[in-house]
Amino acid sequence: MKILVTVKRVPDPDMKVRVNAEGTGIVEDNMKFVINPFDEIAVEEGLRIKEKKGEGEVVIVAIGPSVVQEQIRAALAMGADRGIHVDVDSYPDPLNTAKLLKAVAEKEAPNIVIMGKQAVDDDYGQAGQMLAAMLGWAQATFAYKVEIADDNSKATVTREVDGGLETIEIDLPAVVTADLRLNEPRYASLPGIMKAKTKPMDVFKPADLGVELSPVLELVRMEEPPPRKGGIIVETVDELLDKLRNEAKVI
Amino acid sequence: MFELQEGHRMIETAMRQFLEKEVVPLIDDLEEGKVLPYDIMRKMAETFGLTEMIKARFQKMLKKEGKKSEEEESEAGAFGGPGFDPLIGTIIGKEIARVYPSLGLAMGATLGLAGGTIMAKGTPAQKERWGLPILTFEKIGAWGMTEPESGSDAFALKTTAKPDGDYYILNGQKTFCTNAPYADIFVIYAKIDRGQEAKRDKRFIFPFVVERGTPGLSVSEPFKKMGMKGSPTGAVYLDDVRVHKSHLLGETEESARDQAKDVFAGERTGAPAMAWGIIERCLEVTVKYATERKQWDRPIGEFQLIQEKIARMYVHLENVRNIAFKHAWAQKEGKKITMKEACAAKLYCARAATECALEAIQALGGYGYMKEYRVEMLMRDAKLLQIGGGTDEIQILNIAKELLRAEGLEVKLGG
Numbered sequence: 001m002k003i004l005v006t007v008k009r010v011p012d013p014d015m016k017v018r019v020n021a022e023g024t025g026i027v028e029d030n031m032k033f034v035i036n037p038f039d040e041i042a043v044e045e046g047l048r049i050k051e052k053k054g055e056g057e058v059v060i061v062a063i064g065p066s067v068v069q070e071q072i073r074a075a076l077a078m079g080a081d082r083g084i085h086v087d088v089d090s091y092p093d094p095l096n097t098a099k100l101l102k103a104v105a106e107k108e109a110p111n112i113v114i115m116g117k118q119a120v121d122d123d124y125g126q127a128g129q130m131l132a133a134m135l136g137w138a139q140a141t142f143a144y145k146v147e148i149a150d151d152n153s154k155a156t157v158t159r160e161v162d163g164g165l166e167t168i169e170i171d172l173p174a175v176v177t178a179d180l181r182l183n184e185p186r187y188a189s190l191p192g193i194m195k196a197k198t199k200p201m202d203v204f205k206p207a208d209l210g211v212e213l214s215p216v217l218e219l220v221r222m223e224e225p226p227p228r229k230g231g232i233i234v235e236t237v238d239e240l241l242d243k244l245r246n247e248a249k250v251i
Numbered sequence: 252m253f254e255l256q257e258g259h260r261m262i263e264t265a266m267r268q269f270l271e272k273e274v275v276p277l278i279d280d281l282e283e284g285k286v287l288p289y290d291i292m293r294k295m296a297e298t299f300g301l302t303e304m305i306k307a308r309f310q311k312m313l314k315k316e317g318k319k320s321e322e323e324e325s326e327a328g329a330f331g332g333p334g335f336d337p338l339i340g341t342i343i344g345k346e347i348a349r350v351y352p353s354l355g356l357a358m359g360a361t362l363g364l365a366g367g368t369i370m371a372k373g374t375p376a377q378k379e380r381w382g383l384p385i386l387t388f389e390k391i392g393a394w395g396m397t398e399p400e401s402g403s404d405a406f407a408l409k410t411t412a413k414p415d416g417d418y419y420i421l422n423g424q425k426t427f428c429t430n431a432p433y434a435d436i437f438v439i440y441a442k443i444d445r446g447q448e449a450k451r452d453k454r455f456i457f458p459f460v461v462e463r464g465t466p467g468l469s470v471s472e473p474f475k476k477m478g479m480k481g482s483p484t485g486a487v488y489l490d491d492v493r494v495h496k497s498h499l500l501g502e503t504e505e506s507a508r509d510q511a512k513d514v515f516a517g518e519r520t521g522a523p524a525m526a527w528g529i530i531e532r533c534l535e536v537t538v539k540y541a542t543e544r545k546q547w548d549r550p551i552g553e554f555q556l557i558q559e560k561i562a563r564m565y566v567h568l569e570n571v572r573n574i575a576f577k578h579a580w581a582q583k584e585g586k587k588i589t590m591k592e593a594c595a596a597k598l599y600c601a602r603a604a605t606e607c608a609l610e611a612i613q614a615l616g617g618y619g620y621m622k623e624y625r626v627e628m629l630m631r632d633a634k635l636l637q638i639g640g641g642t643d644e645i646q647i648l649n650i651a652k653e654l655l656r657a658e659g660l661e662v663k664l665g666g
Binding site for chain 1: 257258261262264265268269298299300301303304339
């Protein structure tokens, strides 16, 4: 069983993010970066599948500048077997991400690709679906539970849908995206961390994978949400109506 | 050398997540003694693979007593240099102290003091019998040195071990002993009582291992303390406790005996890591509060008196970090830290931790005085660093003594 798991480097969601003065991105000084939390769940699921099967390989792939190797090693420290770093200067848009991942998936020929359902930095939530479509594979998004058939031919995936759960069966190979409640990721153990640096990591440029990046999306501007103002207590219904009509202009 | 490597940061991150999730919700219960710290240590050891790592190393070590295996070196080398990496322990200690110093103290006492003494002094059989269960947290250790009438003057201790054939009979009392109320294995320091010859042995004290349940051994209830409340402290009573000579660490009196300077070294080593954690946390809380709390429509961070506190705390943080890095470096390189260096480091770290915690409370005002932000707890906990493992005053005397001795003036403590 070969399991390909994608990880993205994102700012620590527990830290305060500030937009830079030019509005072109965030201030990265003193920022801590982590594996996208949904991707961490994907790594955990990959490891659990391998452990349950008693055999297999968990391969981590990340796209971005050389610093993303830190996130690959963090996944290796959790127990994954080897890493693939697709070396590009900046983080591509979802379509180009999917193109690069398609090339990696074709090269690696995994039984399953597991991804986070979205990255918490840009919140697109598109790459998994696009990848499955490009590969012509089945997809099961927002996974809540994943079970692999004994012969690795099928997977039964329970998905989180509006107001309930939906269980589907898909043929493998397939792309599965992890939702929040799929599992609770393990902590990297000390021996795991020590071994992480000695595990193999391949580095490819897009050209090595036969991919030419063609951006389809341009970041025009980033801005911070307006600061929250404190609430007020109105005296009468008339005053409320007046404020809604004339200040908030919502009615 | 003066920065954390990637592997260190991974440990830091993993430890922080674990502690936030597993310890923070329990702090109130731990403070009130409703929950003991030992199961948390066990869970931590299990979660981070410490138990399997320690067991594997232990087996290797027993096979090649005294020699470092090459495999061990290459494994630890993943952290940016060859050989064992003492900074790992510092980071773990620092992360614990950020959240709950009591846990670090209780852990340090079992692992570092009791376990460390057995591993340093014990024969291979003693290490296997008592050291390994402590290192894997299967058993909890306590280290008994201080007595009701001897603290700083540790060698005035009155506990005696009287030879009786293949046995020793221990009598005496220990106090302020971390983990004593619940420990399974006690390392007890005593003088050998030979009647007439007693004078000769005065300079030396000897560590004995006594197991819980040995007739004549009893412990007190946990003491009520100012801080470090989650770390149970108590007294140990030895009333004609008869132990076989195989309980004398090292088994011969020649190899077991300890001199003053050996004894407190272990107690001091935890101070930089603990101070680092306390200061880092206090600074973080203060900076955050200073940007959020407003008076006269301005964040209080705009007031220079608050800025002064922040800057001072940062200076302490830098110094304490550098001390911790230096100690880790020295340990890794096998360089010796002199008595005055170790005392200066402990003195500085302890004072800095208390000062920063007090400043954090002051910066937070009424909120700092409440339990919510935990800075009042960190202040009560930090204060112990100025007392345990040698008081500030003893560190000062030791520093001066060593400096003066270099110029030929021999100062005797206590006249």
